Amino acid sequence: MKINTIILLNISICIILLSSCYSQEFQSDSFAKRRDRMVLEQIELRGINDRAVLNAMRKVPRHKFVPDIYIEYSYNDYPLPIGEGQTISQPYIVAFMTDELKLEPTDKVLEIGTGSGYQAAVLAEICDTVYTIEIFESLGNKAKKLLRKLNYENIKIKIGDGYKGWLEFSPFDVIIVTCSPTEIPQALIDQLKEGGRMIIPVGTKNNQNLVLLKKKNGKIKQHSVLPVRFVPMINESGEEY
Ligand code: SAH
Secondary structure: OOHHHHHHHHHHHHHHHHHHHHHHHHHHHHHHHHHHHHHHHHHHOOOOOOHHHHHHHHHOOHHHOOOHHHHHHOOOOOOEEEEOOEEEOOHHHHHHHHHHOOOOOOOEEEEEOOOOOHHHHHHHHHOOEEEEEEOOHHHHHHHHHHHHHOOOOOEEEEEOOHHHOOHHHOOEEEEEEOOEOOOOOHHHHHOEEEEEEEEEEEEEOOEEEEEEEEEEOOEEEEEEEEEOOOOEOEOOOOOEO
C-alpha cells in the first residue's frame, strides 16, 4: 500500500470514529432531554412531587432497559414488551408505586418481578439495598448483566419464585410486587418488618387494584390506592397464583 493511501485510510477511520462518538453523545443527550420531559409531563404534572423519586426517574436510563426495537418509545407514556410475554411498567406506575412506599435511604427493599430491572434501578437510587426475584431465567440474567454494567452494586438478583419471598435476607422494610397474585402471599406479609410497607397489585386480569399494606404493632392495615393491570404472578410451571 502506498503511504498516501495509508494516511487517507487513517484519516477516514478517525472521521468515522469521531462521528460515531459525536452521534452517541448527541443521542444520550437527547435521551436525557426526553427523560426530563417524561418526568415533567407524565409524573410531576400528575401530582408526584417527592424530590428523591423525581431525581431517580430523571437519572435511570430507561432506554437501556427496553429491547432495541422499542428504544424510540422508551420514554412514552405506556408499558413495553420485554420478552417472555412480560412488560416493563409505564413510567408513571413505576413512579407512583415508588412514591407510595415513602422510602428512606436506609431501607432494605424486596422486589418480586425483576423483569427488565428498571424498577429495581429506580429503587436502588433511593434506598440502601434492593433484593429482587425474577421467575424467568432469561429475564433475570439479562437484568443482572445490565445492572452490573450500570454499576448498581446495591441490587441482588435471584432467579426463582417470589411468591415465597426471600427468607435468607428477611425481614424487609419495604416489599414491592410488580406481578399480580389473586391474594397477598402470606410469606411476603411474614417477611415484612414491623413498621414496614408493601405495595402489590391484587386481583384478576380484569379486576386488579394496587394495595398498600402496612404492618404496625404486629397488625396489618391495607387499602386500595389505584386500579391497575399487571401481568399475573406465576409459579415455576407457569400457573397463575
Ligand atoms: N419490575 C419490572 C416489571 C416486570 S413485569 C420492570 O421494571 O421491568 C413483572 C415480572 O414479574 C415479569 O418479569 C414476570 O416474569 C415476573 N414474575 C411473575 N411471577 C413471578 C414470580 N412468582 N416470582 C418472580 N417473578 C415473577
